[in-house]
Amino acid sequence: MRLRLIRSTWLAEGVVQLEFADPAGDELPGWEPGAHLTLHLPNGLAREYSLCGDPADRTRYAVAVQHDAASRGGSAYVHERLRVGEVVEVDGPKNNFALTEAPAYMLIAGGIGVTPVKAMAEALHARGADWRLFYCGRSRTSMAFADLLESLGDTIVHADDDCGGTPDLGKVLADLPGGALVYVCGPEPLLAAVEAELDDPARLRVERFRAPERPAAGEPADEPFDVVCGGGRRFTVQPGASVLDTLRRGGLDLPSSCEEGICGTCETRVLAGEPDHRDFLLTDAERAEGGSMMLCVSRSRTPELVLDL
Ligand code: FES
Known part of the structure; x- marks a missing residue:
């Protein structure tokens, strides 16, 4: 589908929220927390961004984009070139990170990985579920939605600059309620640290920004x-x-x-x-x-x- 960028708002240092709507004002397809859109940018790149708005609002989609210092062209284009009023080709919503039924939820977000997690926290809060959130980032000023998420309830915001370094994930994951699922979205070192700390990998649900490095040596050669x-x-x-x-x-x-x-x-x-x-x-x-x-x-x-x- 083709959607018009109708609003662009700064959420935090280096993070902009984009809102898209149908140019004819038609209702947009529904979505659940964890879903993402693929934006086909006018520079030829396609990029996935998690939806972070209100799923009940079928008039617009909201995504948040962080200006990545190591941008391969996607976030740089969004921040420097994309303008309100432009029409963009969009695929989705598609959900590879959906909330499934569980007695309790531990949500973990690193940096801009907060976008799907924010929609999840709001949905779990609204339905009175047993949930908690650990949200970490470099500095509070660069962490979108930090105040909002703290106001929802059992949220810990950990900014490395203010807290004297990286978080102790062993502590974060200690005493999880029985059957709790752990949803994590963030940079690869955070995902690896959570995977290393969690005793039962079947409890883990992960959304990645990029594919992790594959081991170069020791793999059998591919066959045709x-x-x-x-x-x-x-x-x-x-x-x-x-x-x-x-x-x-x-x-x-x-x-x-x-x-x-x-x-x-x-x-x-x-x-x-x-x-x-x-x-x-x-x-x-x-x-x-x-x-x-x-x-x-x-x-x-x-x-x-x-x-x-
Ligand atoms: S193009 Fe993304 S999984 Fe294949």
Whole structure:
């Protein structure tokens, strides 16, 4: 869909909130906390941003974007070039980080990772759920929604500059209520620290900004395999090439965004064969089921994969 940027507001140092609406004033598709939009920016880049507004307000979508010093072109474009009134191609909302039923919730946000977590905290607060939030960042002035989240209830805001350094996540995760799910969104070191501290990985739900580094050594060399699409069209995926690129070179028009296995845009149903999953999205249960795969990173354990394309 094409949406107009109707408002741009500073939320914190280096963080701008963008609000989009349908140019004709039509109602927008609904969404649940944890969902994101993919913005196709006029400079050709596609970027995912979590929705952080009110899901009940179907007249607008809000996302928050931090100016990333190491920007690969997305946040820099948003901050320096995108102007109110412009119309942008948008995909979504899509949700890879949905709240599932649990007796209690521990939410952990690092920096701009607060955006999906803010919508979750508001929803859990509204439904009277048992939840707590730990929100960490470099300095309070750069942490969007800090005051709002503190006002909701059981929220700890930890700014490294004010608190004398990085947080003790062992303490944060101690004494979690039985059955509590842990939702975390933030930079990779925070996700790794939470993973290391948590005794039961099945309790963890993660939303990543970027794919973590893959170990370079010790991986077996990739083998070629065939992909079969609708109408029996067959393509050979060579080592070093992705399924996505191979199919595009073969003339298929396929959507993608992150091309790192973290956004789900290229998820495709698998009709036969066993994928070699290399994404950072699917759960162990979803992988075992083998019902879908991310074409941008995953490969095949069988000589042939049949895809629903
Ligand atoms: S394009 Fe994002 S998971 Fe494939």
